Amino acid sequence: NAAFIYNVEDTATSGVTSSGTAFGGAQITESGKFDKNVTINVTSDADDIMGGYYIGSQEGEIQADVGNSKVTVNAESKRIGGDIYGGSYLQGESHRPNSYTLTAQNTSVEINSGSIDGMVVGGHRILGYNATLTANAASSSVLVKGGQVNKAVIGGSSVRILGDGADGFSETDSTSVTVSGGEVAGVVGGSISQSMENNQVITS
Numbered sequence: 001n002a003a004f005i006y007n008v009e010d011t012a013t014s015g016v017t018s019s020g021t022a023f024g025g026a027q028i029t030e031s032g033k034f035d036k037n038v039t040i041n042v043t044s045d046a047d048d049i050m051g052g053y054y055i056g057s058q059e060g061e062i063q064a065d066v067g068n069s070k071v072t073v074n075a076e077s078k079r080i081g082g083d084i085y086g087g088s089y090l091q092g093e094s095h096r097p098n099s100y101t102l103t104a105q106n107t108s109v110e111i112n113s114g115s116i117d118g119m120v121v122g123g124h125r126i127l128g129y130n131a132t133l134t135a136n137a138a139s140s141s142v143l144v145k146g147g148q149v150n151k152a153v154i155g156g157s158s159v160r161i162l163g164d165g166a167d168g169f170s171e172t173d174s175t176s177v178t179v180s181g182g183e184v185a186g187v188v189g190g191s192i193s194q195s196m197e198n199n200q201v202i203t204s
Helices: none
Strands: 004-007 032-034 038-042 054-056 060-066 069-080 089-092 098-116 125-128 131-144 148-154 158-161 167-179 183-188 192-195 201-203
Touching (some): 054 098, 089 098
Parallel strands (some): 032 060, 069 098, 089 125, 148 183
């Protein structure tokens, strides 16, 4: 399938939430296979950037099979004020008992220029309040060729679980971080997981 190219500087509203977050893919509201390849080319100031899809705010069970997603940053002297994720965003809300399962192929971020205030994560972002969230990928990676990353560079995914009724699962067959230029504040080759309560299960 032909890649979907989303240039942040060319779009004022499409793919951008009220908080300034840009997604390469659409919101997923039902189970299915979404085998489109998604690429975001960031060439201007931006906030949080997600290369893949958004799954959240839906009650019930969703199983989504997506293709490849990638974020490429060529921002020159511009600033990215938030985090960058090569993969998708799964969010379970506190008042909706949900079960979201996302399977991806390859997720990645490539930094060539620009200043990034937040983290750079090759994989998915998983934030759960009252849900069972599962994200799988064949591989995730970050390649830094230039620019400046002011927080950590993470090859895998980021999982954060907040509520008593939430479980998070993330599995990636291979993760990698390569820094051949630029500056980074720190490197984590795999994934990171945070549990904010006592009775939760996080597997990554």
